[in-house]
Amino acid sequence: MRDPRKTRITLGAAALAFFGWIAGASAADGDPAAGKRHTLTCNGCHGQSSMKNVPLLGGQDAAYFVAAMRAYQEGTRPLATMRDVAKGFGDRDLRNLAAWYAQSTGPESEDTSAEAPPKAAACAACHGADGSQPATAGTPKLAGQRVAVLAGALREYRDGKRVHEIMQTQAKMLDDADIETLSAYFAARRGLHLR
Ligand code: HEC
Ligand code: HEC
Numbered sequence: 001m002r003d004p005r006k007t008r009i010t011l012g013a014a015a016l017a018f019f020g021w022i023a024g025a026s027a028a029d030g031d032p033a034a035g036k037r038h039t040l041t042c043n044g045c046h047g048q049s050s051m052k053n054v055p056l057l058g059g060q061d062a063a064y065f066v067a068a069m070r071a072y073q074e075g076t077r078p079l080a081t082m083r084d085v086a087k088g089f090g091d092r093d094l095r096n097l098a099a100w101y102a103q104s105t106g107p108e109s110e111d112t113s114a115e116a117p118p119k120a121a122a123c124a125a126c127h128g129a130d131g132s133q134p135a136t137a138g139t140p141k142l143a144g145q146r147v148a149v150l151a152g153a154l155r156e157y158r159d160g161k162r163v164h165e166i167m168q169t170q171a172k173m174l175d176d177a178d179i180e181t182l183s184a185y186f187a188a189r190r191g192l193h194l195r
Contacts, residue, residue: 038089041085078162116130141191
């Protein structure tokens with residue numbers, strides 16, 4: 001006879017996968033060509049190789065992209081420039097924009113081989129082993145992101161300027177040296193890129 005507990009666990013896992021798929025699909029079902037039409041203003045900052053404090057968006061997770069834009073609209077992420085940029089977009093526009101950036105595959109940065117710092121193990125559970133394969137939709141890729149962006153985000157979580165319960169808890173366990181080491185490590189992985 002089959003173990004009923006096993007069946008339940010399998011069903012539970014299937015349900016999780018299904019809802020994960022729905023959550024992913026709802027952000028990933030945008031139309032990239034329609035999204036591209038809104039990117040003229042974005043390119044002035046996000047498309048410039050010289051702007052080292054601006055996040056790279058090429059290859060970023062679609063659900064995270066939408067969540068970040070909503071956070072600017074709602075003011076939970078405080079940057080005034082991005083609030084003004086984001087406020088004109090409805091749900092459909094955001095999903096289209098997210099699809100435009102998420103479907104991009106390169107050119108990707110080189111993966112510079114380096115030992116993962118010990119504290120990167122804690123990050124892997126959500127962001128993926130080298131920050132390039134987030135475990136769930138809505139978690140950002142870190143691999144290839146600019147070092148100043150990663151370090152800036154971690155400091156903002158730690159100081160409470162960027163509000164997100166999970167990441168605030170994570171960042172409280174990091175000192176300045178950890179932030180530098182982890183940011184340099186993830187920035188050097190192959191992943192996000194200019195778009
Ligand atoms: C004037 C420069 C500027 C323009 C124009 C601009 N952005 Fe941004 N954007 C930024 C900066 C700087 C940040 C980092 C802000 C922060 O720390 O919260 C950012 C953050 C973001 C993020 C969050 C990324 C992450 O990794 O968390 C997204 C998504 C985004 N922008 C999308 C867009 C889109 C889409 C457009 C065009 C419709 C746009 N931006 C236009 C400067 C700009
Ligand atoms: C339990 C899951 C989880 C763990 C563990 C975790 N993160 Fe995160 N991380 C997230 C989520 C979800 C977000 C998106 C938060 C938001 O919207 O502000 C995020 C956001 C970030 C960002 C902001 C990225 C951007 O583009 O702005 C950085 C940087 C980051 N994490 C680094 C780390 C590091 C370094 C570790 C390990 C010390 C870590 N995270 C551990 C889930 C996690």
